[in-house]
Each structure stands twice: as C-alpha cells, then as structure tokens.
Amino acid sequence: MLSWERLRVFAAVARHGSVHAAAETLHVTASAVSQHLRRLERESGCKLVERDGRGIRLTHAGRVLAASAQRMDTVAAQAGTDLAAISGLVAGPLRVGAVASALRALLPETLLALTSRYPRLVPEVLDGETAELLPGLRAGRLDAVVMESWTHAPAAIPPAIRTQALVHEPAMLAVHEAHPLARLGEVPLSGLDDLVWACCPEGSDAHRALVQLLRRHSGAEVRVRYRVADYSTQLRLVAAGVTAALVPRMAIPQAHPGVRLIPCRPAVTRTVCVATAEPAETPAVHAFVAEMIRTARRLVPAD
16 A cells, blocks of 8 residues: 555655755655655555656656656645635645745735734745746646736736736836936837847746837847846846846836836836636635735835
C-alpha cells in the first residue's frame, strides 16, 4: 500500500523538478523529502527518479506515478476547500501568485491586515508572470493570482476564472532627463523608432504589450536589449542613460533622479486584477479579494 504522505511529497517533487524546491513548498527539510522518495521507491518496487545535473528527472515509472499523485493532491486540496467553505472559517493556507509590481505595491499591507484580523490564516506568495501563474490557479495549486492586463494587449483569461479589477492606471515613457524626448509634454507612440528598450523578460505580459504597441504604431524593429523583471532596475538603467522603458504608474518610486517620465499619445494603460477560480473560492479567498480592493483604494490614486 503506497503511503499518501509520500505520494504528496512525490507530487511536489514532480511539479518542481527539484528536491530542494519541493522541500521549500512543503516546509520540510530536503533530507526528509529524499527519505520519502527512497521509501516510496521501495514501496512501489520501481525506480522513480534519477539525477539530472543539479535537479532530478522522472523515470517512465515516475511519470506514470506522478500523474496519479498530482491528481490525488488536487482532490485533497479541493476537499480542504470544500470543508472551509462549509465552515466559513478564514484559516489555513492561502496561496497567492502575483506579478512583481503589484506584489510590491499592494501585497504587504493586504497580508498584514489579513493576518492581523485572521491569525489562523497562513499566506504563501509566489512571484511570477501572469501566463505562468494562471495555469497554477486552474490546477488548484494557487488560490488567487494578482495579474496585469494591458489594454491594447489583454491577457487571455481561461474558462472558469473570475477577475476583479483593482487598479486601472497609465504607463509612462521613461527616458534620461537629457534625452531629446524629455523636453516634450507628451510623446507620440509613432515617434519612438530610435529607442533602445528595457523591459520585462520575453514571455511576460509587459514584454508582449510593448512589442505589440510599438509594432502597431511604428514599422521599426523593437530593440529590447535589457530584459529585467524589476521596474526599479529598469529605471536605474534609464537614469544611466543607456535605455528607455515603459513603466506603469504603480511601479514608479517617489524619487527617480535622472529620469523624465512622459505621458504617451495615445495613452498606454494597464489594469491590475485579482483572479480566482470560481469552484474553489473559499472564505479565505473572499477575504483576500475584499482586502485587496480596500488596499488598492487606499494606496493607489484614482485614475
């Protein structure tokens, strides 16, 4: 008989491809995860994993067992969700994925307020891009995702995912204060052909939005030479005079010496939303969404 606890650990290892990453997710030691793997191999009579550089790779038997283990893990998570919904208790794990700019601007105060009000709530936060996080929400590995959607390049929302808008905000062109564009009160998008860009990495919503925007308004090649997920670092590169960037208002620090921020014409905007999976919404999820709305109204200026 295979142990459920070992199957749960194996599901995490298969999902993350690493003993250490699985240990961090499960809040146990790496040696405990390795022991579970060895015992599970003895119980099953099969070799399940093999080393692959610094990580591990599933064998054929491991892939077969992982599929069943991950289905069982999803069912167990859903059972906890169902019980929480029945009791109305705001407690237990709350797994949140968030894009970095919203995480920095909105999550700290939201989580402080929630954990103060509900001491038995245990939040976990994962930093990532919308396209990476939404599959985890659909699969039940996340309870909520704080995502971005650029108006001219909206994010694809999967079926059965509900979104609640938190902030609708403009994005500004950031150039060095000595750049010729810095003298303008607003800059036409058709006049950005010669710029070298800093942007979030390829595959991110921000990168896709920038490329689509410039291709729509200009026939020139989009030269993204600095792929940096953090907007603060992008602005430091702008201040050094080596690049330009398109930065949403939420991500602009109060002090940005050496940088001139200019509105675009036509305006470039994005919406920050919180996404939840409709069948899996629990009292903890409802409390999180409500607190996110309050935090956004308190911290972010109305557009």
